[in-house]
Amino acid sequence: MAETNIQELHNQDFNLWVEKIKQKIQERDFADMDWDNLLDEIDDMGKSEKRSLESYLQRLIEHIFKLKYWESERERNYRHGCAEVANFRNQINRLLKRNPSFKKYLAEIYSEIFIEVLQVRSLEFDIPDHVFIELELIMQPNYFGENNCKPPKFG
DSSP states (O other), rough: HHHHHHHHHHOOOOHHHHOOHHHHHHTTOOOOHHHHHHHHHHHHHHHHHHHHHHHHHHHHHHHHHHHHHHHHHHHHHHHHHHHHHOOOOOHHHHHHHOOHHHHHHHHHHHHHHHHHHHHHTTTTTTOOOOOOHHHHHTTTTTOOOOOOOOOOOOO
8 A cells, every 4th residue: 555545544534544554563564654644643642641631630620629619509519529529630640640751741730720720710719819739739639628528448
């Protein structure tokens, strides 16, 4: 299969393109490899994982703020909020386990994302002006914004 055909396949049937590229790599057939698209896809994989980490972190901070400052809904949504905090923290930890190098990236993006969430949530809730929750604290399994969420212990 000529390189132009493989490149066309990338846009026409992505899954088939992946299968063909995988087969070529397994067979060590690099003669007509679609290097440009392969490199783009590898680059996109890393970006996608980072976007997931950013999204989970944003959601974790949002739900910590909801538990801590959303007084009118605290009683009604308390258990759901606790579950959401635990879930987003678990998702972050899962990504960090698969990608240990993301720990540095998480530390780099934390302050920026925290401030963005703070600015938006301050429009909703009465949040003190100089609030900052350290990354180390927010990632502790028993931290729920000073609330006593007690996750069950399994295993």
